[in-house]
Amino acid sequence: MSSSRNTLVRSLHDLGAAAWFGGSLAGAIGINGAASDVDDPAERAKIAADGWARWSPIAAGAIGSHVIGGLGLILANRGRIRTQAGVTSNTAFKTAITGLAMATTAYSGILGTRIAAAGDASSAGATNPSQETPSAVADAQRQLNVLQWVTPALTAAIVILGAQQGEQQRPAERLLGVTKKALHRGR
Secondary structure, three states: OOOOOOHHHHHHHHHHHHHHHHHHHHHHHHHHHHHOOOOOHHHHHHHHHHHHHHHHHHHHHHHHHHHHHHHHHHHHOHHHHHHOOOHHHHHHHHHHHHHHHHHHHHHHHHHHHHHHHOOOOOOOOOOOOOOOOOHHHHHHHHHHHHHHHHHHHHHHHHHHHHHHHHHHOOHHHHHHHHHHHHHHHOO
16 A cells, blocks of 8 residues: 555645535525625626626636546546445546536536626526516526536535545555455455
């Protein structure tokens, strides 16, 4: 078993996931929530879109850091991924969840761009149309109303699966996992 450290890639991975989760949750609660308090209904979606546009470069950096760190951890732990029971499935599941979170984040950005392009469209809030909201904007807002919660849920799962991976590195877990995998191969 290797005793080398992976502090840089682990930090990129964990800080990226933390910022991605925190930013998406704060955006849903803070940016989108506060937009409904704006007095002028024609400004609500526009102000929220501006807030998200300011966050987008940081979010992209967080996602990039998480992915780079994750690839570094996979490379550093490729032996454990192959030989320790539970690590392969955790890694595969976490990779799939990361892909889904990237997709929901990207699609949310596309929807937000559509809403922002509508200009001064009247709405009840960032993700809530009013009766005066144009139908294309209302459709995008309804989709965002769901996605604003899906992305934090997926990124929370990424953080939880990362914690599980940390537990899998405990010496007793490593021994048990390697033994289980070896016994399974011997069948």
